[in-house]
């Protein structure tokens with residue numbers, strides 16, 4: 068592929084902000100699930116479990132099927148290594164790629180600069196504080212400020228390093244949106260339907276509450292993939308979102 072045209076050719080750009088997390092143990096399970104999904108109804112995310120099992124071949128298949136793909140490998144390494152990894156993500160034609168904001172300004176800037184050469188580069192975002200963490204978890208690793216304060220600090224650094232947005236919990240969206248600007252994208256996992264179990268997530272919110280707070284994209288895994296009827300659950304979430312958007 069021409070590295071200057073890292074284009075997700077033919078990708079649909081769904082109106083829905085939902086990104087379905089394909090946390091499956093192998094490519095066959097992921098493709099069986101995805102074959103029922105309409106690329107116009109959602110985006111998809113490939114994370115560490117599925118990527119470790121399937122490698123880049125699956126990403127190429129998803130892009131070829133018209134999906135906008137979030138490659139969620141949360142790069143966190145020295146600037147040179149992360150920059151080169153981001154280039155390869157761009158050449159795969161993914162829509163979104165992430166790095167850990169705690170890798171620091173020089174790492175994030177190197178990643179951003181590495182994508183400059185691509186006419187249709189992926190969006191590049193920084194992971195702030197994982198949605199599975201709460202204040203006590205941060206304290207154990209020496210961070211004594213609140214999750215909100217740490218997220219704001221890392222998100223500000225991410226914006227100042229030239230990235231397009233952050234991964235944060237929807238609980239921080241209403242803090243970040245006015246502070247960092249409307250164009251700075253907020254990608255929010257830890258989404259749970261009303262009354263549902265949080266699993267290993269700690270900072271959770273419902274889909275509509277997340278959008279009300281200012282989230283741009285909602286990463287949703289188990290509430291859809293482990294539902295008795297995943298397509299119906301996705302359709303219900305999309306309908307609730309459409310109703311909310313009409314009301315504003």
Ligand SMILES: O=C(O)c1cc(=O)[nH]c(=O)n1[C@@H]1O[C@H](COP(=O)(O)O)[C@@H](O)[C@H]1O
Nearest residue numbers: 088114139197198234256257286287288289
């Ligand atoms: O980067 C992510 O996507 C991510 C960041 C974060 O802080 N929390 C988080 O849950 N995620 C991912 O979002 C997805 C959430 O999945 P569910 O908890 O099943 O909805 C998983 O694939 C996580 O790897």
